[in-house]
Amino acid sequence: MNNRYSRQELFSPIGKDGQKQISKKHVLIIGMGALGTGSAEALVRAGIGKLTIVDRDYVEWSNLQRQQLYSEEDAKNRIPKVIGSQYRLAAINSSVAIEAIIADASAIELEDWAKKVDLIIDATDNFETRMIINDVSQKVGVPWIYGACVGSYGISYTIIPEKTPCFSCLIETVPLGGLTCDTAGIISPAVHMVVSYQVSEALKILVGDFDSLRNKLVSFDLWKNQNRAIQVDKLKKGDCPSCGIQRSYPYISFENQTKTAVLCGRDSVQIRPSIPTVRDLEALEKILAKQRGTIQRNPYLLSYTENSHRLVLFKDGRVLVHGTKDISEAKALYHRYLG
Known part of the structure; x- marks a missing residue:
């Protein structure tokens, strides 16, 4: 155990002092898909003090091609991603405190989580x-690292409040991508490349070496052998609503928070109650048992399948409606079975 981090400490920009800093830091990862699992494993192996992981979904077979912490058993049992990740990460490094949260990353929760951490890593799919992470980051003053990938393409940028342009500054000027894994697929090397960029920047922040941050938006296409690094400092806007002089944080205002979302790469819609809800899954199972469909339940969620649709219900009130991308149809199914 004494030489666990010896190779990392031999790297002079980190050293023993940097390793001590890493061991005291708390990182929040939003999304435990491909990017999230890769970044989480790297940080746990690096000896982060505490890691909070948040995801609203559960493991499916299509995840196993690139989401490195999960097993076939996780997919068979539809284990929530953060639970499967927590188990695996604890086996990798038992000295790291790992907080697993099965939830959607809405503005209220994100702001509360952000106040307790040193860094946020974006591993979302939307x-x-x-935009909510960006506004929360600017409001609370916590850095965050953007990352995305699709097909063989990837992109990453590090945002430091009060210093760099924020995500809102960039979206009107820099092409941040429009394809999804649903339309273009994805290969795992693209995932690993983005993870490498994100974790490298994370380590610099965690040891306090801000002068070594990349300060450029990087993108690549592994299949086309293309790499780009764009200087974006001049894109910082004084009138930006998220980081400007008279900022209003528009993306964390309640009226801008949608309660439905079509999930990336999935024939599915998520429906989130407009007010906080705690579902009694056992009681709900008894109600749905009177219907014609098939029911499965584990300690974390309840799955109800009828014909070509499947509803997956979580304790926090969220419902994933599988078998449709039509929000109206998803809502109709939701109200049919849940009132």
């Missing part, structure tokens, strides 16, 4: 959540 721009709405990223």
